Amino acid sequence: MEQVIAAIGKYDKFLITAHVNLEGDSLGSQLGMKALLDSLGKTAVIVDNDAVPEHYKFLPKAAEVSNDLAAKYDFEAAIVLDCPTLKRIGKVQKLIAGKFVINVDHHVSNEKFGNINWVDPNASSAGEMVYKIYKEMGVKLTKEAALALYIAILTDTGSFNYDNTSSVTHEIAGELLGYGITPASVSESVYERRSVADIKFLSKVLSTIKLNKEGDVAYLEVTKAMLKETGADLIKSEGFINYARSVEKVKVAVIFKEDAATGKINVSFRSKGEADVNKIASFFGGGGHVKASGCVIEGSLAEVERKVLSKVDEVLHGRSAGSK
Numbered sequence: 001m002e003q004v005i006a007a008i009g010k011y012d013k014f015l016i017t018a019h020v021n022l023e024g025d026s027l028g029s030q031l032g033m034k035a036l037l038d039s040l041g042k043t044a045v046i047v048d049n050d051a052v053p054e055h056y057k058f059l060p061k062a063a064e065v066s067n068d069l070a071a072k073y074d075f076e077a078a079i080v081l082d083c084p085t086l087k088r089i090g091k092v093q094k095l096i097a098g099k100f101v102i103n104v105d106h107h108v109s110n111e112k113f114g115n116i117n118w119v120d121p122n123a124s125s126a127g128e129m130v131y132k133i134y135k136e137m138g139v140k141l142t143k144e145a146a147l148a149l150y151i152a153i154l155t156d157t158g159s160f161n162y163d164n165t166s167s168v169t170h171e172i173a174g175e176l177l178g179y180g181i182t183p184a185s186v187s188e189s190v191y192e193r194r195s196v197a198d199i200k201f202l203s204k205v206l207s208t209i210k211l212n213k214e215g216d217v218a219y220l221e222v223t224k225a226m227l228k229e230t231g232a233d234l235i236k237s238e239g240f241i242n243y244a245r246s247v248e249k250v251k252v253a254v255i256f257k258e259d260a261a262t263g264k265i266n267v268s269f270r271s272k273g274e275a276d277v278n279k280i281a282s283f284f285g286g287g288g289h290v291k292a293s294g295c296v297i298e299g300s301l302a303e304v305e306r307k308v309l310s311k312v313d314e315v316l317h318g319r320s321a322g323s324k
């Protein structure tokens, strides 16, 4: 963290970015970081590969996130938040090529791609790490920054349910609430603004649930057809995997999503108990956390499912791929 603070002191103009498919932590940590740099009188711009999802547009300053990847940005250093690999920032990679890179992340699979790397897998979220920078530098939070960081922590801890939630997480959240944030209204804004199309989409995805023979792996499918039939957006399937994880005796939950934009299959993993799903995702070129990870695989849905489920089985039951 000291190196990050030194770099923040040394440079004046920053570009902030985070991973593709923005969610609560990537967005909240970026907005929190921008507010910090603004408070210090620095210049900072947030540039992301993807647009801010509809249910996060209520965040103050969310409209300032730029998706213009063709524009010229004047900056000396790039701050990359919540990203295990540089590839995860998508097309923003081109914009920051050759620049000084400050990598702040909590993924255990982080590849330390920056000139400075502060990676803390014990942090609940990148938002929590940004909060720690505020504290260490003695910078006062604004209400807007507190809200952004609260959302980062709230969403990455599954509303304080996952085991990355500690007493420290609650202490930080408690302090953030002191800035006049009401948890009920935040929760309503983030989680309770689904459309009927979203619910129909959810019902289609849930109806695909299957278990392996042992009953310790549950998996779901999202097909292009479901999106077409319901008019829902792929991003709305964020969190569906938790239904698979919630099945009794399940140790690993998997969701397979056909991505029409890339023609590939997005695979997400969640684990309950001891299983390390970062290892499984890493095997397929992805990564993440011990209990939550993901990867992108080329191939048909059926083909990818077979490969991945066989690997999960191997990790859980020690059988080699291909055997019954």
Ligand SMILES: [Mn+2]
Residues within 6 Å of the ligand: 025, 026, 082, 106, 124, 125, 126, 156
């Ligand atoms: Mn995160």
